[in-house]
Amino acid sequence: MKALVFALGSGFVFGTGLWVSGMANPKKVLGFLDITGKWDASLLLVMAAAVAITLVGFRVVLRNPKPVLEETFELPQKKDIDLPLIAGSAVFGIGWGIAGYCPGPAITALAALSTESIVFVAAMIAGGLLHRFALAPRDG
Amino acid sequence: MHDFTPVSALAGGALIGLASVWLLAANGRIAGVSGILHGLFSPPFGEWRAWFISGLLLAGLAWQAAGAPVPLRQDFSLVWAAAAGLLVGFGTRMSGGCTSGHGVCGLGRLSARSLVAVCVFMASGMVSVYVTRHLLGVTS
Secondary structure (H helix, E strand, O other): HHHHHHHHHHHHHHHHHHHHOOOOOHHHHHHHHHOOOOOOHHHHHHEEEEHHHHHHHHOOOOOOOOOOOOOOOOOOOOOOOOOOHHHHHHHHHHHHHHHOOOOHHHHHHHHHHHHHHHHHHHHHHHHHHHHHHHHHOOOO | OOOHHHEEEHHHHHHHHHHHHHHHHHHHOOOOHHHHHHHHHOOOOOOHHHHHHHHHHHHHHHHHOOOOOOOOOOOHHHHHHHHHHHHHHHHHHOOOOHHHHHHHHHHHOOOOHHHHHOOOOOOHHHHHHHHHHHHHHOOO
C-alpha cells in the first residue's frame, strides 16, 4: 500500500511539474517545436533541469542494492539502436508536432476535460494497442 | 525568441526530475509515462501504474482548483487530435519511450539508445510543426 501511495505522489509531483513548466500547454509545446516561426526555447530548459536532476539523482539512488519499497530496480535492458527505435521515435514526433501533446501532458490535461485531450488520449491508447496486436511477438 | 519563460521552465523541469528520482528510489521504476500508461492495458497489470497515472490526473485537478491558468484551445480539429494520438501511441510503443522515458529518464541514465530517440523525435516534431502549421495550417 505504501508503495502505491508513493507512486501516486510521484505522479502528482510529475504532473505539477508539467503544469508549472508549461509542458501541459500544447500551444507552448508547439512554440518550442516551431523553429521556423515564433520559437520559444523554454522547453529546452524544462528538459535541461529535469535531466540535471535525474543525472545526479539516479546515480545516487542506484548505489543502493534495492529501492526503498520494492525488492528490485526494474530498468530497461535494451541497448541496441535499431529500426523500431528510430522509426517509432519519428512517428511519435509527427504526432507530437501535430497536437502539441506527448503522453504525460495529455494525461494531466484530461483533468481540464477538454474534448481534444480526451480524444487524443483515447487515440493514444488505441495506437499502443494497435502496435501490440500488429507487432505483438517482439513487443517488450 | 517569443514567450520565453525560463524561471517556470526550470522550476517545472526540476519537479519532473525530482518525481522521476523519487519513483526510482521508492518504487524502483522508471517514470516513462507512455510505458506506464500502456502497461495498464497489457498483463501483468501493475497496480502502481494506475496510482501514478491517478497522480498525474490529480495534479491537473489541483492545478485548476488552485485557480492557475489552464490554457485550452477551441479551434483544434478533433480529427487531427485523433490522428496525432494514434501516432503518439503507436510510435512510443514502437520506440519504447516518450519525452519522459527516453528524455528525462533515459538521458539521466546516459543511455545512447535514448539519446538517439530524443534527437529523432525532436527533429521529427520540428518537421511536423513546420508541415502541419506552416504548410497545412492545422494549428494556429
